[in-house]
Amino acid sequence: MDLVEKALAGDRRALARLLSLIEDDGPQAREALAALHPHTGRAHVVGVTGAPGTGKSTLVNELAKTLRAQGSTVGIVAVDPTSPFTGGAILGDRVRMRDLAGDPGIFIRSMATRGSLGGLARATSDAVKVLDGVGFETVLVETVGVGQAEVDVARTAHTVVVVEAPGLGDDVQALKAGLLEIADILVVNKADRSGAEQTARALEVTLDLGRNNAGDAEAWRPPVIKTVALNGTGVKAVVEAIGAHRAYLRQSGLWDRRERERIRADLMQALEETLVGQLLERVGEEELDRWVERIAARETDVYTAVESLVGLKEHSRASGR
Amino acid sequence: MSKQYRVLIAKPGLDGHDRGAKVVARALRDAGMEVIYTGLRQTPEMIVEAALQEDVDAIGLSILSGAHMTLVPRVLEGLREAGLEDVKVFVGGIIPDEDAETLRKMGVVEIFGPGTSTVTIVEAFRRHLAGG
Ligand code: B12
Numbered sequence: 001m002d003l004v005e006k007a008l009a010g011d012r013r014a015l016a017r018l019l020s021l022i023e024d025d026g027p028q029a030r031e032a033l034a035a036l037h038p039h040t041g042r043a044h045v046v047g048v049t050g051a052p053g054t055g056k057s058t059l060v061n062e063l064a065k066t067l068r069a070q071g072s073t074v075g076i077v078a079v080d081p082t083s084p085f086t087g088g089a090i091l092g093d094r095v096r097m098r099d100l101a102g103d104p105g106i107f108i109r110s111m112a113t114r115g116s117l118g119g120l121a122r123a124t125s126d127a128v129k130v131l132d133g134v135g136f137e138t139v140l141v142e143t144v145g146v147g148q149a150e151v152d153v154a155r156t157a158h159t160v161v162v163v164e165a166p167g168l169g170d171d172v173q174a175l176k177a178g179l180l181e182i183a184d185i186l187v188v189n190k191a192d193r194s195g196a197e198q199t200a201r202a203l204e205v206t207l208d209l210g211r212n213n214a215g216d217a218e219a220w221r222p223p224v225i226k227t228v229a230l231n232g233t234g235v236k237a238v239v240e241a242i243g244a245h246r247a248y249l250r251q252s253g254l255w256d257r258r259e260r261e262r263i264r265a266d267l268m269q270a271l272e273e274t275l276v277g278q279l280l281e282r283v284g285e286e287e288l289d290r291w292v293e294r295i296a297a298r299e300t301d302v303y304t305a306v307e308s309l310v311g312l313k314e315h316s317r318a319s320g321r
Numbered sequence: 322m323s324k325q326y327r328v329l330i331a332k333p334g335l336d337g338h339d340r341g342a343k344v345v346a347r348a349l350r351d352a353g354m355e356v357i358y359t360g361l362r363q364t365p366e367m368i369v370e371a372a373l374q375e376d377v378d379a380i381g382l383s384i385l386s387g388a389h390m391t392l393v394p395r396v397l398e399g400l401r402e403a404g405l406e407d408v409k410v411f412v413g414g415i416i417p418d419e420d421a422e423t424l425r426k427m428g429v430v431e432i433f434g435p436g437t438s439t440v441t442i443v444e445a446f447r448r449h450l451a452g453g
């Protein structure tokens with residue numbers, strides 16, 4: 001496909017178009033992804049997540065600068081929430097990434113969640129594949145500002161950086177529930193503010209608790225790193241930790257194992273989407289409505305309807321004729 | 322589903338008046354568009370680069386500093402050089418009538434000054450994006 005070839009040859013306009021195609025989905029997107037697939041699998045995908053306003057974008061800006069100084073090219077996908085009421089979105093992460101302008105080794109793309117709830121957009125992992133495929137060596141993925149449950153990034157990224165900031169109240173408590181479990185690196189940003197030391201210590205204690213439970217001496221122990229993203233303090237240590245985590249993944253065999261998990265998840269998702277799509281096309285909206293009516297009227301139930309719809313049982317149509 | 326429009330709202334130059342840009346960004350968001358907001362102090366080159374990477378359908382420039390006659394032509398020229406001449410460019414802020422006329426001739430599709438209702442602005446974006 002033309003767009004893919006151009007993007008592979010370094011045409012940034014084509015790359016941007018390709019990303020739009022992926023976001024809007026459809027058969028062309030699938031063709032493009034198929035054509036790109038042989039080129040993927042090389043980038044180190046690093047997720048940056050954390051509560052709203054902790055400094056994720058500012059940190060991504062600094063990480064990208066440091067990575068560039070070390071010679072790596074950097075693709076960035078920054079996700080912000082779509083308004084559930086209007087379907088619109090304000091994507092503002094670029095505001096903090098102005099230092100990255102004008103560098104041909106960097107490509108930034110903002111993305112709206114478009115209804116996805118896990119902290120990323122449905123198309124984010126495919127967008128990452130596109131950036132990987134066209135040759136970006138590191139891909140940074142900034143999630144929306146998350147609470148505890150939005151942990152999709154763990155499936156998309158090799159390395160997850162969880163960004164904390166002091167003074168968010170019971171933030172460490174919240175971390176325990178979800179984000180801490182997916183963290184490979186913990187950053188306490190805004191270390192210029194009071195309370196950073198306490199936050200870092202509380203995180204260390206919580207980590208050690210989890211570690212004792214796991215009882216695995218070989219396991220990766222997430223480092224806790226204090227940063228001031230505003231002026232770059234501590235950012236080098238984060239980049240080093242990202243590199244160390246990559247080496248750990250490679251040596252332990254986790255890199256390959258996680259890739260297979262990711263592929264399996266992608267495969268399952270694609271299967272579901274395709275099969276459900278095919279079925280709905282065959283059945284049609286009206287037929288579906290009739291089933292809803294019959295279930296509501298207690299003439300039948302959801303499971304019986306499904307059996308009939310997928311043709312497990314050769315059954316009469318919902319209209320009952 | 323209708324196409325999801327993507328719009329870049331940018332403040333070129335050293336102008337710190339950002340209320341209008343934010344009001345317009347919010348109005349377009351509320352109209353269901355995806356608005357990439359770049360913040361203050363953007364050079365024309367930065368704006369063109371962001372428009373390219375984000376694959377936007379339109380750009381809105383907010384300028385209240387009086388520097389529109391140097392900044393807007395540079396953005397338009399940059400867009401042409403990048404092959405982005407089909408991206409619709411809107412301008413708002415403090416733009417005297419005679420300058421507005423010149424800018425329109427250069428290719429700016431619409432220009433709005435102080436007091437314009439956001440309904441009018443949203444409608445203009447919708448119309449031009451739909452190809453009208
Ligand atoms: C508030 C204000 C400020 C605030 C700004 C706060 C902020 N963060 O925005 C402060 C006090 C900081 C300020 C400072 C200055 N200001 Co002042 N300021 C104003 C004032 C009174 C209102 C601007 C405003 O916010 N309006 C409300 C918003 C919602 O309206 P708007 O921006 O016009 O936007 C509307 C339309 O223009 C349009 N629009 C705007 N942008 C866009 C973009 C798109 C894409 C579209 C479609 C539409 C659109 O839609 C909006 C909704 O209707 C204007 C006077 C005026 N009446 O306009 C002077 C004015 C803009 N300021 C002026 C000046 C000179 C200054 C200073 C240089 C003063 C000084 N000597 O220090 C400084 C410069 C600051 C800087 N760094 O740039 C002059 C500019 C003169 C010129 N261009 O020739 C003005 C016109 C006052 C005057 N009559 O002299 N200012």
Ligand SMILES: Nc1nc2c(ncn2[C@@H]2O[C@H](COP(=O)(O)OP(=O)(O)OP(=O)(O)O)[C@@H](O)[C@H]2O)c(=O)[nH]1
Nearest residue numbers: 052053054055056057058096145189190228229230
């Ligand atoms: N004091 C201080 N402020 C910081 C630091 N890093 C970022 N900030 C500020 O924190 C605010 C939020 O920063 P962002 O980078 O936009 O945070 P974010 O996590 O990306 O925010 P969302 O994407 O909206 O969730 C901005 O005003 C930054 O300037 C820091 O190290 N110290």
Ligand SMILES: [Mg+2]
Nearest residue numbers: 056057093142
């Ligand atoms: Mg952000």
